[in-house]
Amino acid sequence: MSLSEATQRANDGLSALEDATERLLDVVAGLDETTIRGRSALPGWSRGHVIAHLARNADALLNLLTWARTGVEHPMYTSRADRDADIDEGARRSGRLLREDLIAACERFAAAARSLPATAWQAEVVVGDGWPLTGHEIPWLRVREVWIHLADLTCGFDLVDIPDEVLEELIDDAVAHYDGMAGVPSFTVRVDLPNDTQREWIVNGANDSSAGAVRGDAITVLAWLTGRGDARALSGEAPSLPDWI
Structure with a gap:
């Protein structure tokens, strides 16, 4: 990808992120203390855990921006254990402090991204699970985190409320999540997109074990791929x- 193409892709991601962040902060601003302590859609996590995770994820992706800008390795998290401990600690804060922390983390990421030199969008970094990534994908990672976890808050926003224009990007990212993953067969997923077109992805194509093809609409496929919906509404033999x- 050329420098101009990488810069445009990054800028598109940042524009999409502005909309997602605005929606997230609006929802979180309306949560009282009781609601924040309530259960989220994620097993074992309160809504406070989800909010704390979204704040720490912004800082983790800021580390990747620093890596892309300087060329010096800055992992997302020092360790999985430290990541989990930071989320648990954050979840115990008051609603006011959680909101302030989230706002500040979002602002730090946005400011760093907007000031990044264009060449950094072509830099190679590595996300937490060892997956290599080019700099222009970092804003899109944050877009995914915000929209998916906003639905996890179960506070009047669901996956069906994600804007149509970013669904294809989110499915792209979800498919990439399974690349090289042991135990996941290679399979084809055919998606009916909101613009009345269809797109096909091959999941974990390097795996010799094939599981055929599945098909569904964009929201159903996204929910299934991200573990937030089952495969009953999909056609074909959906693998586990x-x-x-």
């Missing part, structure tokens, strides 16, 4: 997928 972490 590991828990989405």
Whole structure:
């Protein structure tokens, strides 16, 4: 991808992120203390855990921006254990402090991204699970985190409320999540997109074990791939997928 193409893709991601972040902050601003302590859609996590995770994820992706800008390795998290401990600690804060932390983390990421030199969008970094990534994909990672976890808050926003124009990007990212993953067969997923077109992805294509093809609309496929919906509304023989972490 050329420098101009990488820069445009990054800028498109940042524009999409502005909309997602605005929606997230609006929802979180309306949560009282009781609601924040309530259960989210994620097993074992309160809504406070989800909010704390979204704040720490912004800082983790800021580390990747720093890596892309400087060329010096800055992993997302020092360790999985430290990541989980930070989320648990954050979840115990008051609603006011959680909101302030989230706002500040979102602003830090946005400011760093907007000031990044264009060449950094072509830099190679590595996400937490060892997956290589080019800099222009970092804003899109944040877009995914915000929209998916906003639905996890179960506070009047669901996956069906995700804007049509970003669904294809989110499915792209979800498919990439399974690349090289042990225990996931190679299979084709055919998606009916909101613009009345269809697109086909091959999931974990490097795996010799084939599981055929499945088909469904964009929201149903996204929910299934991200572990937030089952395969009953899909056609074809949908393989079992590991828990989405």
